[in-house]
Amino acid sequence: MRKRDDELNHERRKAILDAAATCFVREGFHATSMKDVCTQAGMSPGTLYHYFGSKAEIVAGIMEAEARFLRAILDQLANADDFLAAFADAVATIAANTTERDLALYAEISAEALRQPAFREKAAEADRAGVAAIEAGLKRARSLGRIGGHVEPRQAAETLAILIDGWLWQGTLKGPDWLKARGGGLAHAAKTLLQTQETAP
Amino acid sequence: MRKRDDELNHERRKAILDAAATCFVREGFHATSMKDVCTQAGMSPGTLYHYFGSKAEIVAGIMEAEARFLRAILDQLANADDFLAAFADAVATIAANTTERDLALYAEISAEALRQPAFREKAAEADRAGVAAIEAGLKRARSLGRIGGHVEPRQAAETLAILIDGWLWQGTLKGPDWLKARGGGLAHAAKTLLQTQETAP
DNA sequence: ACCTGAACACCGTTCAAGT
DNA sequence: ACCTGAACACCGTTCAAGT
Numbered sequence: 001m002r003k004r005d006d007e008l009n010h011e012r013r014k015a016i017l018d019a020a021a022t023c024f025v026r027e028g029f030h031a032t033s034m035k036d037v038c039t040q041a042g043m044s045p046g047t048l049y050h051y052f053g054s055k056a057e058i059v060a061g062i063m064e065a066e067a068r069f070l071r072a073i074l075d076q077l078a079n080a081d082d083f084l085a086a087f088a089d090a091v092a093t094i095a096a097n098t099t100e101r102d103l104a105l106y107a108e109i110s111a112e113a114l115r116q117p118a119f120r121e122k123a124a125e126a127d128r129a130g131v132a133a134i135e136a137g138l139k140r141a142r143s144l145g146r147i148g149g150h151v152e153p154r155q156a157a158e159t160l161a162i163l164i165d166g167w168l169w170q171g172t173l174k175g176p177d178w179l180k181a182r183g184g185g186l187a188h189a190a191k192t193l194l195q196t197q198e199t200a201p
Numbered sequence: 202m203r204k205r206d207d208e209l210n211h212e213r214r215k216a217i218l219d220a221a222a223t224c225f226v227r228e229g230f231h232a233t234s235m236k237d238v239c240t241q242a243g244m245s246p247g248t249l250y251h252y253f254g255s256k257a258e259i260v261a262g263i264m265e266a267e268a269r270f271l272r273a274i275l276d277q278l279a280n281a282d283d284f285l286a287a288f289a290d291a292v293a294t295i296a297a298n299t300t301e302r303d304l305a306l307y308a309e310i311s312a313e314a315l316r317q318p319a320f321r322e323k324a325a326e327a328d329r330a331g332v333a334a335i336e337a338g339l340k341r342a343r344s345l346g347r348i349g350g351h352v353e354p355r356q357a358a359e360t361l362a363i364l365i366d367g368w369l370w371q372g373t374l375k376g377p378d379w380l381k382a383r384g385g386g387l388a389h390a391a392k393t394l395l396q397t398q399e400t401a402p
Numbered sequence: 403a404c405c406t407g408a409a410c411a412c413c414g415t416t417c418a419a420g421t
Numbered sequence: 422a423c424c425t426g427a428a429c430a431c432c433g434t435t436c437a438a439g440t
Contacts, residue, residue: 005422012423028316030231034414044425049415111312114373115229124374158383159364159390166367172315173325182359189360192394206403213404235433245406250434 012051013061016041020058025101029059029108056119059112063119066109067126070094074133083141084194087160088187094168095183100176107172131161138194147194160190213252214262217242221259226302230260230309257320260313264320267310268327271295275334284342285395288361289388292368296381299372304380308373332362339395348395361391 019041023032034055038048052058073090080086098106113119135157141147167186171179220242224233235256239249253259274291281287299307314320336358342348368387372380 008423030316033412035412045415046417046426047424050423053415055414107315111315114308114312115231120374127371127374155386159386162364162367162371162383162387163360164367165370166363166365169366169370170328170363173321173328182363185356185360186363189394193390209404234431236431246434247407247436248405251404254434256433 017061021105024108025104062109074130077137078133083137084191087190091183091186095180103172131157134160218262222306225309226305263310275331278338279334284338285392288391292384292387296384301377304373332358335361
């Protein structure tokens with residue numbers, strides 16, 4: 001029974017993204033040639049370029065999947081009844097689902113994303129969406145009386161997003177075990193920032 | 202009067218690093234060919250390779266300068282009498298001395314640093330040094346009674362380092378104006394984290 | 403030693419030709 | 422349409438030859 005073209009297309013694209021991810025992690029983005037990806041995926045250059053127009057498009061495909069993963073987790077914050085517990089859950093979920101390979105891939109892709117203007121914009125948009133989700137969660141938490149009334153949702157959301165980015169960034173240097181171990185500290189810092197009464201002079 | 206070789210060597214190396222930085226910012230690390238750097242620096246490939254053994258060595262040279270810049274600022278925290286004021290100063294100093302070009306270069310170099318194992322180790326070491334400087338400052342601040350006695354210096358230092366990294370990282374996406382505007386929020390978050398009494402259940 | 407520029411092995415991408 | 426693999430323009434790096 002002949003498969004529809006759409007199905008073949010989807011399968012081939014997925015196979016190429018997997019092969020590319022394997023190569024990027026094993027040799028680095030820079031050192032990975034299209035020939036490497038072709039060999040890993042078991043197809044000729046012509047075939048690969050039938051599915052992806054360039055090396056950059058492959059990176060875009062991998063970025064998309066990463067963004068979906070983070071987005072799904074952060075979006076839960078927007079509707080959480082207990083924001084602080086949900087934030088701790090989100091951090092734990094990210095840590096639990098991030099392997100050495102994921103971190104290496106994240107590093108390679110982040111690196112590439114920073115230099116391709118189109119991807120930089122995509123990353124900025126993903127960031128805005130993340131901040132918006134956290135902000136929505138904070139507004140809800142404040143109206144429910146779950147966090148201090150002095151908390152300014154927008155500012156606090158940006159600070160939490162900075163914490164998550166810094167945590168992931170350092171995770172690429174320090175590995176998945178550090179990421180897991182440090183997750184608790186991150187949640188604790190969030191609690192301190194949000195629950196506390198001001199002691200300003 | 203003939204210059205000593207050491208002097209010529211130093212001048213040429215500096216000229217090459219400047220030329221490379223200009224190219225990296227203008228075209229991106231990837232899109233910059235050694236020929237571009239040669240043209241920008243006004244020398245032939247053979248000459249350039251006389252001073253730097255590879256494109257990677259040029260990156261290492263630029264990284265070194267960046268690390269020195271951040272290190273000098275963070276080291277001041279270790280001996281500060283008023284840690285919170287010194288932290289706010291450090292953030293402001295970084296923001297004030299970071300231009301669009303610096304951020305673009307930082308992004309390019311960070312990207313490259315992540316994939317070259319030797320540079321990744323260098324970045325990790327710079328990070329450890331930064332955390333150590335902050336930790337020393339926190340210990341001093343605690344003994345002086347400047348911050349809450351409940352603060353665990355090591356954990357708090359890691360959290361502050363995460364904040365700085367996340368701030369700089371997002372700065373590469375959002376530009377120098379955002380970096381300056383958000384600096385105050387960063388210092389405020391640090392104050393809240395360090396001054397506050399625990400309100401844990 | 404410092405410098406030149408041609409040469410080498412290799413890269414991302416294209417395209418005529420097949421099914 | 423899907424696929425092949427040779428071909429093209431270009432890259433980082435080297436090296437014989439000059440001063």
